[in-house]
Amino acid sequence: MKHKDGLTIGELAARTGLAVSAIRYYEAQGLIRPWRNPGGQRRFQRADLRRLSFVMISQQFGFSLPEIRALLDQLPGGRTPTAADWAAIGTEFRQVLDARIQTLQKLRDNLDGCIGCGCLSLPRCQLFNPDDQASRKGKGPRYLMGDSPV
Amino acid sequence: MKHKDGLTIGELAARTGLAVSAIRYYEAQGLIRPWRNPGGQRRFQRADLRRLSFVMISQQFGFSLPEIRALLDQLPGGRTPTAADWAAIGTEFRQVLDARIQTLQKLRDNLDGCIGCGCLSLPRCQLFNPDDQASRKGKGPRYLMGDSPV
């Protein structure tokens, strides 16, 4: 008589590869909302496997948990998310991803230029900021990649 | 009669955009090795500007400080690094970078596939790991990007 009331946290952990403690932590951060069985134990939907996969992937891309939460909050609350629901998030996600790829490529190309021309100390080298150019741009750390995802 | 004995930490901070405390922290982590003036204050070479730029850039790529240190330790100890010295590191660096770009592109393409075909729950969807595929691969979190830089 198993399997009628949803997945246990242990099953979810085994299937996602996450630690049980991590899943509980994610719940605390509002990334996932299991219900409780009469004994107070967490029970998860199969759709939560996808939610957690999404969390793991997003982390790989450098999203913080609050950012991921904001993305997940776009999923419908009442019903199980459909492919279309996920796709809506995916589109947004993909735009950030494209931007990151471009930034990386730009940096790589700068790096190529530097190596190719030996210009590491020239003013036009934008990667190894030569001696001083950064000081022209005012205070605070420079964010070399257009960061702030989402 | 300034400027005969190297840069102060404040000058370095102003020119890199880093906080003074961060530069001291980097010294503690072995990323930079200033000498001391007779009064015990740190004095830096102009080449250290480049070192710190390198640190900042490497961090953008997700390298940890120990990893960055390992890269910087390849620079010559006795003399000021030449363009060729930096280029040697740059080459290594670029390889990691290329690998990351490829991984991102692969993930993005998977994402495209998912969105395009609505396969979010099909076994062949590698991005939103469908319900269960991860459990086939044994224990522990999955590292979806071939990570471990350096």
Add this chain to the structure above:
DNA sequence: CTACGACCTAAACCTGACTTTAGGTCAAGG
């Protein structure tokens, strides 16, 4: 019904990368 593993909470602990604080010292201009 009893054992035992899986589950529960709360709170403490951990690492990385810093910043802040507290209590002084240094150095350059007037």
Add this chain to the structure above:
DNA sequence: CCTTGACCTAAAGTCAGGTTTAGGTCGTAG
């Protein structure tokens, strides 16, 4: 000489993202 801002150290604090620990409960197989 004196002041004032920049500098010094050591230690504590911060934040994210978890893990570990302690002490107790649940649920299922035998």
